[in-house]
Amino acid sequence: MNKEITSVQNTYIKALVQLKEKSRDRKKSGLFLIEGAREISLAIKGNYQIDTVLYLPELFSEEELNSLDIQSNSRIEISKEVYQKLAHRDTTEGIIAVAKTKTHDLKAIKFKSDQPLILVAEAPEKPGNIGAILRTADAANVDAVIIANPKTDLYNPNIIRSSVGCVFTNQIATGSTEDIISFLKEQHIVIYCAALQASEIYTTQDFTTASAIVMGTEATGLSNAWLQQSTQNIIIPMQGEIDSMNVSVAAGILIFEAKRQRNFK
Template sequence: MKTITSSQNTYIKQLVQLKDKSRERKKLGQFLIEGVREISLAIKGGYDLETVLFYPELFSEEKRNDFINQEINIIEISKEVYQKLAYRDTTEGILAVAKTKPNSLDNLKLERKNPLILVAEAPEKPGNIGAILRTADAAHVDAVIIANPKTDLYNPNIIRSSVGCVFTNQIAVGSTSEIINFLNQNSISIYCAALQASVNYHTQDFTTSTAIVVGTEATGLSEEWLENSAQNIIIPMQGEIDSMNVSVAAGILIFEAKRQRNFK
């Protein structure tokens, strides 16, 4: 087993770039995962781990052997190296390097006859994306699709805020046009959360093949979505503001669809 004690090690410098730079993640097709729960969910989600790094004072070798049963590269690291790589102040002392997935529309497998899909257009804040993925996991939707993404899915902030649900959901990314074509080709009705020409969300039938589409709080959905919407829907609001956090809105809409489907 290899040991690395210096944060100036070439490989460690590469991992820091992997943690901090989207272009490095895209170029290498790799990303960094931190924490037992997140790594466990990545393994369960079918992600290939290339390397596991552990700091023995926080994560013992015995614990590591119980946790990792794959034949992969194992590296013991020092406190200095761990602090350089760790994104959170309090984690369990284990990190992993994993291979990214393509996350293309072509790879989506819609096994149910009436899939329920959550689409988010151009979400910018990793925290919102993470919260949307947590909602999608809780509702066990068939897929989450990100239109015109502003950041890559393997941003450490998304992994952290999603508490690993980036690994538990079936996710695809694409342009708005590509996604609309995909939904139309698969006979999936589009319901857009929008103020214009909208009806109360609970008046619609979400038991058939359904895509619920949400946009950003600042600009809402693009015109292309509105032009292709089967029906725009709105959450009635009784306060002074006319919008709410996108992840909260997505949760309300998705769980209404699940209620109509008897949570199946």
């Protein structure tokens, strides 16, 4: 028989609320929340370990839960009040999972070919942009996404939501700019930095070799460390009044040009 929790004052529920709201608690416990059946399914596909599943039976039946084939330590039936306390989204799906985080170490990256395509984002701040970048990376099936000097942890509920679960489907690593540059050079990966200085139009470059496309923030661009180590700076020509576009949109343009050159392989 499944356990049942109906009170928002329950100690376990209070701990889960902290996981939802505070990065510090997620890092300390090694746990985070996943909301929604699609996102949970993608996490399972990405080999995430599910610790506990909580569901609101009025919205998500036990039959639906069984169909997800979730291997978890426990299932907990919760009340509407508890679900509303834990849910992050306005839409109500009725299911939340507690999952274990991964380490995302650079050394854990495994490439399937000798010509990997990698997307690097330096110090992205907005969870929505990170989520959109991860959706782009998933759509293009890049070999890895590397986040340099991250400003937020990957299990921020806004990243999970905006990535529609693609945070689980991509091979992701994090690290300092210096460590990532060293890693790319050790792997003999060409570094293409999206930057205004000393740049060439992106369509003139050959992205069929092992390539990393590096994006900076919209506000400050890339740090000097990247610009000094860049194999070639690239630019998307702007034809309007401004000289930049949303980082996730720019990443999509550059990544799909690389995929076009690779015949979408």
